[in-house]
Amino acid sequence: MEVALHxxxxxxxxxxxxxxxxxxxxRSSKLGSWLEAVVRRFGDMPVxxxxxxxxxxxxxxxxxxxxxxxxxxxLPMTLLTPYVSNxxxxxxxxxxxxxxxxxxxxxxxxxxxxxxxxxxxxxVPVQGRLLNKSLRDPRVTGLYAIDGANxxxxxxxxxSNLDNASYANLLARFGVTRVEMDQLPxxxxxxxxxxxxxxxxxxxxxxxxxxxSCLAAGLHYRGADKFQPGALCRHxxxxxxxxxxYTNSPFENRDQQFWLKGNTYFYTHTDAMLDQLSAKMESxxxxxxxxxxxxxxxxx
Amino acid sequence: MKILAPIRERDELEMLIASGADxxxxxxxxxxxxxxxxxxxxxxxRSPKGSGLDNVQALRSLCDDxxxxxRELFVTLNGxxxxxxxxxxxxxxxxxxxxxxxxxALIVSDINLMMRLSEARLHAKLHxxxxxxxxxxxxxxxxxxxxxxxxxxxxxLRLEEIAGICADVSKDVEIEVFLLNDGCAFEExxxxxxxxxxxxxxxxxxxxxxxxxxxxxxRMSSRRERxxxxxxxxxxxxxxxxxxxxxxxxxxxLPYGPCGLCALTDLQAMGVASLKVVGRExxxxxxxxxxxxxxxxVTRVRxxxxxxxxxxxxxxxxxxxxxxxxxxxCYYKVGA
Numbered sequence: 001m002e003v004a005l006h007x008x009x010x011x012x013x014x015x016x017x018x019x020x021x022x023x024x025x026x027r028s029s030k031l032g033s034w035l036e037a038v039v040r041r042f043g044d045m046p047v048x049x050x051x052x053x054x055x056x057x058x059x060x061x062x063x064x065x066x067x068x069x070x071x072x073x074x075l076p077m078t079l080l081t082p083y084v085s086n087x088x089x090x091x092x093x094x095x096x097x098x099x100x101x102x103x104x105x106x107x108x109x110x111x112x113x114x115x116x117x118x119x120x121x122x123x124v125p126v127q128g129r130l131l132n133k134s135l136r137d138p139r140v141t142g143l144y145a146i147d148g149a150n151x152x153x154x155x156x157x158x159x160s161n162l163d164n165a166s167y168a169n170l171l172a173r174f175g176v177t178r179v180e181m182d183q184l185p186x187x188x189x190x191x192x193x194x195x196x197x198x199x200x201x202x203x204x205x206x207x208x209x210x211x212x213s214c215l216a217a218g219l220h221y222r223g224a225d226k227f228q229p230g231a232l233c234r235h236x237x238x239x240x241x242x243x244x245x246y247t248n249s250p251f252e253n254r255d256q257q258f259w260l261k262g263n264t265y266f267y268t269h270t271d272a273m274l275d276q277l278s279a280k281m282e283s284x285x286x287x288x289x290x291x292x293x294x295x296x297x298x299x300x
Numbered sequence: 301m302k303i304l305a306p307i308r309e310r311d312e313l314e315m316l317i318a319s320g321a322d323x324x325x326x327x328x329x330x331x332x333x334x335x336x337x338x339x340x341x342x343x344x345x346r347s348p349k350g351s352g353l354d355n356v357q358a359l360r361s362l363c364d365d366x367x368x369x370x371r372e373l374f375v376t377l378n379g380x381x382x383x384x385x386x387x388x389x390x391x392x393x394x395x396x397x398x399x400x401x402x403x404x405a406l407i408v409s410d411i412n413l414m415m416r417l418s419e420a421r422l423h424a425k426l427h428x429x430x431x432x433x434x435x436x437x438x439x440x441x442x443x444x445x446x447x448x449x450x451x452x453x454x455x456x457l458r459l460e461e462i463a464g465i466c467a468d469v470s471k472d473v474e475i476e477v478f479l480l481n482d483g484c485a486f487e488e489x490x491x492x493x494x495x496x497x498x499x500x501x502x503x504x505x506x507x508x509x510x511x512x513x514x515x516x517x518x519r520m521s522s523r524r525e526r527x528x529x530x531x532x533x534x535x536x537x538x539x540x541x542x543x544x545x546x547x548x549x550x551x552x553x554l555p556y557g558p559c560g561l562c563a564l565t566d567l568q569a570m571g572v573a574s575l576k577v578v579g580r581e582x583x584x585x586x587x588x589x590x591x592x593x594x595x596x597x598v599t600r601v602r603x604x605x606x607x608x609x610x611x612x613x614x615x616x617x618x619x620x621x622x623x624x625x626x627x628x629x630c631y632y633k634v635g636a
Contacts, residue, residue: 111439224627
């Protein structure tokens with residue numbers, strides 16, 4: 001199994017690195033001690049590859065310099081890309097030109113895959129976790145796993161379209177053999193439609209929802225101009241983090257928290273989720289662990 | 301530029317046609333789906349309870365009536381994904397809807413289902429659901445691999461972005477956009493939450509949760525905290541507007557909720573083919589009022605009335621300009 005580390009800049013990447021070296025990278029004091037414990041858990045794992053970029057916001061694409069610098073290290077690299085407008089797609093084309101052949105590009109948008117196939121065939125497309133549509137609503141989906149829901153319901157919630165052989169064939173036709181996913185609150189099915197598909201799993205943050213309208217970007221707009229989709233911003237998301245507590249839950253999980261950074265909500269992995277992930281890593285179901293030592297809205 | 305109306309039963313048809321609906325869409329969740337997957341796993345993007353038909357026979361009757369009125373009926377099969385166990389059932393349903401009921405198009409989101417239906421060469425056309433999050437021209441071109449006749453653009457696209465996509469591809473595929481009623485705080489295709497009644501929509505439930513900011517700088521001053529809180533209050537107000545002003549209506553019974561009426565002159569100029577009125581689950585009265593509002597403005601645009609006159613009329617319909625002025629009720633920002 002491979003291990004990848006999501007970094008902010010090339011200076012953080014070194015050969016012969018271990019995950020434990022990423023301890024303390026997240027600036028949040030609310031998440032700090034939890035994250036350090038998680039980093040300790042995976043700390044001895046050597047890093048094989050480095051991820052740069054974002055899956056969630058076209059205003060947060062890495063700079064040309066950040067991409068060039070990481071490319072210059074000659075370490076294996078993967079560029080994360082978000083869903084994009086036509087304008088964002090133009091920006092991505094410029095970044096793709098800076099990538100060495102055989103670099104991976106994680107796509108969250110079918111338009112990005114179209115561009116990769118058409119104009120950048122030397123790059124390796126990886127289907128991102130945003131295109132894995134499994135429900136992952138931490139308010140409730142986890143309850144189906146402990147609530148004795150009937151099996152077809154739980155199985156459907158743990159699955160996605162990835163267990164269809166026809167879908168695996170379709171992806172193969174488009175040159176995609178790697179697919180990414182979150183560790184789900186209700187547990188995952190790791191059944192894939194082809195033995196040739198390789199699963200990447202993220203830890204320790206799962207995405208809940210993301211938007212083209214951004215709470216943080218609203219800070220510098222007035223009245224009706226706030227929260228407009230795709231609005232320009234000053235990367236206000238890098239200045240603060242919003243912790244929601246599920247105080248209005250109709251269930252017992254009122255201490256549950258969700259995290260909003262910029263335009264995207266995240267859940268953090270519980271011990272039980274990390275245990276399931278570890279077991280699947282040991283059993284060989286996971287081809288790559290993608291470790292994110294910060295809330296994954298990182299400016300590069 | 302057609303008005304696409306939601307419909308749930310035959311009784312709604314006559315009034316919606318009389319009010320100006322040009323085409324219709326609905327959902328169906330057969331009993332065998334509900335028995336197997338319960339109300340927790342939705343076959344399409346709406347709860348099986350109260351937002352669609354519950355059997356194919358009823359749908360066939362509806363389809364016959366729609367056709368008799370010279371209109372078309374589209375059916376949603378737009379769950380975000382279907383597992384290998386589910387896909388045979390959904391394919392069978394698609395086949396039945398197309399070949400036995402005569403449905404004119406299937407509205408699909410899952411790429412795997414789209415490919416499988418495309419290979420099945422059904423009579424029904426394929427429409428790409430907004431849940432597929434088609435945000436750019438190249439995404440449309442990718443989807444053309446599966447032969448859709450229409451792509452429904454997500455609500456989050458700005459007018460100039462819709463114009464760009466239409467300029468690039470509207471000769472190859474019809475473009476449909478949202479016109480009235482239903483907001484989404486997130487990018488619908490990238491929201492992994494459920495709207496199940498036990499918890500409600502995630503975006504609206506956030507407004508009642510305790511929320512604590514953490515500042516990444518040296519210290520969180522009380523002034524900074526107030527600044528962050530004021531913005532959060534605005535965000536909650538924005539979500540309230542997206543949610544139809546708390547699911548309300550005007551004194552005259554006209555629905556609140558996101559609205560694109562002021563943008564119709566621009567949308568027609570771009571070559572948009574269809575305008576979606578949202579709300580399969582809504583009451584017949586809300587559907588009626590929505591279609592009437594849409595028809596009022598579309599008629600003026602078709603008659604080539606001046607854009608500012610059209611906007612003035614659109615703003616006057618609800619007779620509550622303060623909500624239009626708030627700016628949070630608009631799908632699209634319109635320049636004069």
